[in-house]
Amino acid sequence: MVERxxxxxxxxxxxxxxxxGCGTVGEGVVRLLRRxxxxxxxxxGASIELAGxxxxxxxxxxxxxxxSRLITRDAASLVARPDxxxxxxxxxxxxxxxxxxxxxxxxxxxxxxxxxxxxxQKGDEIFRTAARYGRSVGFEASVGGGVPIMRxxxxxxxxxRQRAVYGIINGTCNTILSLMTDAxxxxxxxxxxxxxxxxxxxxxxxxIEGHDAAHKLCLLVALAFGVxxxxxxxxxxxxxxxxxxxxxxxxxxxxxxxxxAIAKDDGSAIEARVHPTMIPQRHPLAGVAGAFxxxxxxxxALGPTMYxxxxxxxxxxxxxxxxxxLEIARHRCAGSNTSAPALGYPATVVKPGRVKPMDDVLSExxxxxxxxxxxxxxxxxxxxxxxxxxxxxxxxxxxxxLTGTVPVIMRTHEAAERDLKRALSSIGKLKMVEPSPxxxxxxxxx
Ligand SMILES: NC(=O)c1ccc[n+]([C@@H]2O[C@H](COP(=O)([O-])OP(=O)(O)OC[C@H]3O[C@@H](n4cnc5c(N)ncnc54)[C@H](OP(=O)(O)O)[C@@H]3O)[C@@H](O)[C@H]2O)c1
Numbered sequence: 001m002v003e004r005x006x007x008x009x010x011x012x013x014x015x016x017x018x019x020x021g022c023g024t025v026g027e028g029v030v031r032l033l034r035r036x037x038x039x040x041x042x043x044x045g046a047s048i049e050l051a052g053x054x055x056x057x058x059x060x061x062x063x064x065x066x067x068s069r070l071i072t073r074d075a076a077s078l079v080a081r082p083d084x085x086x087x088x089x090x091x092x093x094x095x096x097x098x099x100x101x102x103x104x105x106x107x108x109x110x111x112x113x114x115x116x117x118x119x120x121q122k123g124d125e126i127f128r129t130a131a132r133y134g135r136s137v138g139f140e141a142s143v144g145g146g147v148p149i150m151r152x153x154x155x156x157x158x159x160x161r162q163r164a165v166y167g168i169i170n171g172t173c174n175t176i177l178s179l180m181t182d183a184x185x186x187x188x189x190x191x192x193x194x195x196x197x198x199x200x201x202x203x204x205x206x207x208i209e210g211h212d213a214a215h216k217l218c219l220l221v222a223l224a225f226g227v228x229x230x231x232x233x234x235x236x237x238x239x240x241x242x243x244x245x246x247x248x249x250x251x252x253x254x255x256x257x258x259x260x261a262i263a264k265d266d267g268s269a270i271e272a273r274v275h276p277t278m279i280p281q282r283h284p285l286a287g288v289a290g291a292f293x294x295x296x297x298x299x300x301a302l303g304p305t306m307y308x309x310x311x312x313x314x315x316x317x318x319x320x321x322x323x324x325x326l327e328i329a330r331h332r333c334a335g336s337n338t339s340a341p342a343l344g345y346p347a348t349v350v351k352p353g354r355v356k357p358m359d360d361v362l363s364e365x366x367x368x369x370x371x372x373x374x375x376x377x378x379x380x381x382x383x384x385x386x387x388x389x390x391x392x393x394x395x396x397x398x399x400x401x402l403t404g405t406v407p408v409i410m411r412t413h414e415a416a417e418r419d420l421k422r423a424l425s426s427i428g429k430l431k432m433v434e435p436s437p438x439x440x441x442x443x444x445x446x
Pocket of ligand 1: 021022025026056058090092095096115117141142313
């Protein structure tokens with residue numbers, strides 16, 4: 001319901017927003033709504049009005065235009081108001097965000113959210129509800145912060161078939177790996193520095209163990225391939241076991257280590273995985289440092305394209321939220337009563353797809369064994385690898401170690417994960433090699 005004021009035929013129509021959550025991103029939305037009000041009015045031919053803000057800890061702030069009459073703790077009543085057109089959900093978390101979004105859609109409102117955790121886990125229900133009620137769900141801000149990747153996949157690349165998507169989509173992990181690479185910090189020290197500078201949470205588990213990137217990858221897969229995956233289907237390994245030694249060996253081999261979210265579609269199954277990955281130093285993704293995000297998309301006819309920018313933060317993320325608000329407001333102002341499918345495919349078409357088991361995934365590998373410094377070690381390891389159809393591309397063997405063991409580094413040619421696991425299990429039984437070698441997958445051909 002976009003209101004047309006009847007008092008004067010020159011008065012522009014109004015699009016009314018309800019904001020749920022005025023924390024980091026919500027405050028950015030309020031700031032940009034104020035700063036760009038005139039530009040939005042010119043772009044839309046309508047005014048966007050912040051009609052109410054639900055937040056349990058927000059205080060009135062006249063400098064932001066947040067008067068006490070706008071603020072409530074009762075989010076359900078705000079969502080139920082008939083004068084609201086668009087509900088902007090920035091609470092985060094699963095509940096009450098999920099129920100409030102469903103209520104908004106069921107009552108004819110459109111929804112904009114940045115909540116990747118919710119969409120990855122409950123997206124099927126939310127997108128189906130939006131389709132049933134002919135409403136929109138904007139979620140540009142949920143992946144890549146300010147990087148416009150969702151709309152790009154849904155619209156700009158819609159005329160082509162996507163083959164693979166590679167994302168650096170967790171700024172915390174990228175910051176930590178950059179500190180390790182550029183400043184020579186060990187993991188714990190780099191994490192501590194990232195926490196001190198506000199780039200990592202006090203409890204960083206969701207980020208450093210790869211779960212946040214897995215949530216975002218589910219949304220990239222949905223838009224790139226029209227398949228809805230649950231995060232539990234994404235092979236997920238974080239960066240907490242990456243050591244400075246591995247970063248330095250990677251450099252010697254010509255690679256950088258990044259936490260990559262990787263999705264590929266070979267036509268029969270989807271590969272979806274998040275793990276530390278060695279990529280050639282010359283690849284554009286290797287130059288993405290600190291809190292920046294980048295998504296590298298391989299499309300069949302177009303070839304590779306890359307999207308790069310601020311992956312989080314108040315104003316960058318708020319720009320993505322407002323881009324969705326403007327798109328929806330345009331539809332509303334045009335009197336359109338239906339919405340384009342949120343995932344670029346009708347909700348009836350988007351189904352769970354077959355996920356390739358990790359055992360079947362082919363990759364090249366970096367392996368670091370800690371082995372006794374004695375003759376025959378290299379041969380023993382190489383022979384087990386050979387018996388399991390894994391051929392070695394290069395080896396780095398270092399001199400005497402103070403602890404009695406020395407690192408033996410091997411880079412393999414492409415092999416199936418199943419064969420590699422079998423080989424590592426056999427090598428783990430060799431007396432001269434410490435158990436649990438380090439394994440980092442290499443993406444040479446991206
Ligand atoms: N921050 C970023 O750069 C960024 C980037 C991309 C996406 N996102 C996503 O954007 C969303 C918001 O993130 P944020 O960083 O802005 O979070 P935030 O700073 O924690 O803000 C959330 C606000 O909502 C309030 N709130 C949460 N649940 C509520 C409830 N049930 N009732 C009333 N108030 C409630 C919080 O109050 P309390 O403080 O009292 O809890 C807080 O003021 C999340 O889904 C996040 O994943 C964030």
